[in-house]
Amino acid sequence: MSSIEMIEAAAARLRGHARETPLLSSPFLDDIAERRVLVKPECLQHTGSFKFRGAWSAISALDETARKRGVIAYSSGNHAQGVAYAAARHGISSVIIMPSDAPQLKIENTRALGAEVVLYDRANESREEIGEALADQRGLTLIRPYDEPQVIAGQGTTGLEIARQARELGVTKADVLVCCGGGGLTSGIALALEHHAPGLRPRPCEPEGFDDVKRSLASGTIQNNNASSGNICDAILTPQPGRITFPILQRLCGPGLSVSEQEALHSMALASLRLKIVLEPGGAVSLASALFRKDQIEGEAVIVVASGGNVDPQIFKDALEFLT
Amino acid sequence: MSSIEMIEAAAARLRGHARETPLLSSPFLDDIAERRVLVKPECLQHTGSFKFRGAWSAISALDETARKRGVIAYSSGNHAQGVAYAAARHGISSVIIMPSDAPQLKIENTRALGAEVVLYDRANESREEIGEALADQRGLTLIRPYDEPQVIAGQGTTGLEIARQARELGVTKADVLVCCGGGGLTSGIALALEHHAPGLRPRPCEPEGFDDVKRSLASGTIQNNNASSGNICDAILTPQPGRITFPILQRLCGPGLSVSEQEALHSMALASLRLKIVLEPGGAVSLASALFRKDQIEGEAVIVVASGGNVDPQIFKDALEFLT
Numbered sequence: 001m002s003s004i005e006m007i008e009a010a011a012a013r014l015r016g017h018a019r020e021t022p023l024l025s026s027p028f029l030d031d032i033a034e035r036r037v038l039v040k041p042e043c044l045q046h047t048g049s050f051k052f053r054g055a056w057s058a059i060s061a062l063d064e065t066a067r068k069r070g071v072i073a074y075s076s077g078n079h080a081q082g083v084a085y086a087a088a089r090h091g092i093s094s095v096i097i098m099p100s101d102a103p104q105l106k107i108e109n110t111r112a113l114g115a116e117v118v119l120y121d122r123a124n125e126s127r128e129e130i131g132e133a134l135a136d137q138r139g140l141t142l143i144r145p146y147d148e149p150q151v152i153a154g155q156g157t158t159g160l161e162i163a164r165q166a167r168e169l170g171v172t173k174a175d176v177l178v179c180c181g182g183g184g185l186t187s188g189i190a191l192a193l194e195h196h197a198p199g200l201r202p203r204p205c206e207p208e209g210f211d212d213v214k215r216s217l218a219s220g221t222i223q224n225n226n227a228s229s230g231n232i233c234d235a236i237l238t239p240q241p242g243r244i245t246f247p248i249l250q251r252l253c254g255p256g257l258s259v260s261e262q263e264a265l266h267s268m269a270l271a272s273l274r275l276k277i278v279l280e281p282g283g284a285v286s287l288a289s290a291l292f293r294k295d296q297i298e299g300e301a302v303i304v305v306a307s308g309g310n311v312d313p314q315i316f317k318d319a320l321e322f323l324t
Numbered sequence: 325m326s327s328i329e330m331i332e333a334a335a336a337r338l339r340g341h342a343r344e345t346p347l348l349s350s351p352f353l354d355d356i357a358e359r360r361v362l363v364k365p366e367c368l369q370h371t372g373s374f375k376f377r378g379a380w381s382a383i384s385a386l387d388e389t390a391r392k393r394g395v396i397a398y399s400s401g402n403h404a405q406g407v408a409y410a411a412a413r414h415g416i417s418s419v420i421i422m423p424s425d426a427p428q429l430k431i432e433n434t435r436a437l438g439a440e441v442v443l444y445d446r447a448n449e450s451r452e453e454i455g456e457a458l459a460d461q462r463g464l465t466l467i468r469p470y471d472e473p474q475v476i477a478g479q480g481t482t483g484l485e486i487a488r489q490a491r492e493l494g495v496t497k498a499d500v501l502v503c504c505g506g507g508g509l510t511s512g513i514a515l516a517l518e519h520h521a522p523g524l525r526p527r528p529c530e531p532e533g534f535d536d537v538k539r540s541l542a543s544g545t546i547q548n549n550n551a552s553s554g555n556i557c558d559a560i561l562t563p564q565p566g567r568i569t570f571p572i573l574q575r576l577c578g579p580g581l582s583v584s585e586q587e588a589l590h591s592m593a594l595a596s597l598r599l600k601i602v603l604e605p606g607g608a609v610s611l612a613s614a615l616f617r618k619d620q621i622e623g624e625a626v627i628v629v630a631s632g633g634n635v636d637p638q639i640f641k642d643a644l645e646f647l648t
C-alpha cells in the first residue's frame with residue numbers, strides 16, 4: 001500500500017529528474033473565482049503532465065534485473081509519454097499500449113520518446129488483457145497508470161510540493177482541486193497533504209457525464225461511467241476509480257466536482273491569457289471547477305492542480321475562441 | 325551605475341514577491357536546435373513578463389517618503405503592467421500614461437492591476453509634458469523602462485537564477501540568448517553572469533530590421549533603428565540601446581542575433597506545443613535564435629530567456645497555424 005514514507009522516498013528518487021513546478025496566480029483569476037487561486041502547472045512537467053513523476057517513481061523503484069528487461073504500460077496518452085521518457089532516461093526499453101483513437105499528437109510523441117507503440121480498439125478490446133499478455137511474453141514489468149503503489153507515490157510528490165509552497169504563501173486552509181481519472185494523482189496528493197498540510201482538503205474534479213469518482217464518493221461504493229469515450233477530456237476518462245485509490249479518496253477527499261466541456265475549454269483560454277500556460281481539457285477541469293463552481297468550494301483560497309497540457313493544436317485553437 | 329551588489333540586493337528585496345521561474349526543456353526542441361536547449365520562461369512571472377522584477381526592484385528601493393507619494397511610468401505594454409502591479413502590491417498609487425488609441429483591453433488590464441491610467445492624444449499632446457506636470461504636482465517618481473540602475477538590477481535577478489539553475493543541470497559553458505529592446509534585461513543578466521557564471525555568455529536577440537543593438541555592438545557605437553513600429557515584436561522595438569545599458573552590453577555580450585517575424589511566430593507555436601508556455605513575439609526571438617540561427621551559436625547547450633507572454637489572442641492563434 002502507498003504511504004507517506006513511500007511518497008517521501010519517491011521524492012528523493014525524483015530529485016534532479018522531475019521538475020518542481022511553481023505555484024502561479026493572477027489577480028484576474030482571483031476576481032472570477034472570488035477567492036485567491038493558486039495554480040500548480042503540471043503541464044510544465046517533463047512530457048507535459050504529472051505522469052512523469054509516477055513513471056519515474058515506478059521505474060526507479062524496480063530492482064536492476066527487472067528494470068533491464070524493460071517496462072510496458074497502457075494509456076490514452078499522458079501516462080504513455082511519462083513512461084516512455086522515464087524509461088528512455090533510465091536507458092531501458094518500453095512498450096506502450098494505446099487506443100487507436102488517441103490524439104495523433106500523443107501517439108507520435110510517445111514513439112518519438114523512444115517507445116514501441118501497440119494500438120488497440122477501445123470499444124472491443126481490453127487494454128488490461130493485452131498489457132498483461134505482452135508483459136508475460138517478454139518479461140516486461142507492467143507500470144499501471146494509477147492502481148500501483150509506486151505510481152501513486154510518485155504522483156504524491158506533487159502534494160509534498162503543494163504543502164510546502166502553499167505554506168510559504170501563507171495558505172494553510174484551502175480546497176485542493178485535482179483533475180481525476182483513476183485517482184492516482186488525487187490519492188497521492190491526498191496522502192501527502194494528510195501528513196504535511198492537514199488543512200488542505202483534496203477534491204477530485206471530473207467532466208460531467210464521466211463523474212464516476214464524484215458519484216462513488218457520494219454513494220460510498222465504486223460507480224462506473226456509462227461510456228468510455230465521447231468527451232473532450234480524454235486524459236481522464238477512466239471507467240471507475242481504482243481499487244487501491246478509491247479507499248484513499250474515500251478517507252481523505254471532500255466531495256467531487258464536475259464541469260462541462262465548454263467550461264473546460266473556457267478555462268484553457270483563461271489559463272493561456274492570464275497564466276501563460278497551455279492546458280489540455282482533462283488538465284483544466286480543476287481550474288474550471290475553481291472558476292465555475294465557486295459556490296461548491298470553501299475557503300478564502302483554492303489550490304488548482306492543472307495536471308497536463310498535451311492538447312491537439314486544433315482543440316487548443318477552438319478554446320482560444322473564448323478570448324475573441 | 326548598476327553592479328553585482330545592486331543585483332544581489334534587488335534579489336533580497338524580490339524574495340517572496342517575484343517568482344523564481346524554472347528552466348524548461350524538451351527533447352523535441354533539442355533535436356531542432358542540435359544542442360541542449362534550456363528555456364527560462366519569464367512569461368510565467370507576475371504580469372506575464374520579466375518587467376515585474378525591475379518594477380519591484382525600483383519601487384522597493386525608494387525611500388519611504390518618495391514611495392508613499394507614488395510612481396509614474398510611460399508605457400502601453402509590459403513595463404506598464406509590471407509597474408502597476410508592483411505599485412499595487414506595495415500599497416502605493418501608480419499613474420501610467422498611455423495613448424488614447426491604445427487597445428481597450430490593455431487600458432482595462434492596466435487599470436485592473438491598480439493603476440490610474442492617464443490617456444493622452446498621441447497627435448496633439450506630449451506624454452512627457454503631461455507626465456512631468458503630474459510628477460511635479462503629486463511628487464511622483466518616474467520609473468524608466470531600462471535606463472535606470474535599479475530597474476537593471478531587478479532584471480539582473482533573472483541572471484542570478486540562471487547561473488544557479490544551469491550549474492545544477494551541469495551547464496557551465498553556453499550562450500545565453502536574451503530578447504533585447506533597450507537592454508535592461510540583457511545588461512542585468514550580463515552583470516549577474518559575469519560574477520556567478522563566467523562561462524555563460526549573454527547574446528542579445530532582436531527582430532530583423534530592428535537590430536539596433538546587434539549593429540551597435542558590431543560597430544562599437546550606438547546605432548538607431550530606421551523605424552519605430554511596423555514589426556510584430558512590439559515589446560522590444562526601442563529606437564536604440566540605452567546610454568546606461570550599452571556600455572555593459574559592449575563589455576560583456578557576444579554578437580547579437582536577429583530573426584524574422586515568421587521565425588518568432590513559429591517559435592511561439594513550438595513553445596506552446598513542447599513546453600506548454602505562451603510567448604509573445606518579442607518574447608520568442610531568443611527561442612527563434614536558438615532554433616533557426618544554430619550555426620551562429622556556440623557550445624553543446626544554449627540557454628534561452630523567453631521574456632514575455634502578453635500576446636494578442638488573434639496573433640497567438642495565427643502562430644498556432646504552424647502546428648496544423
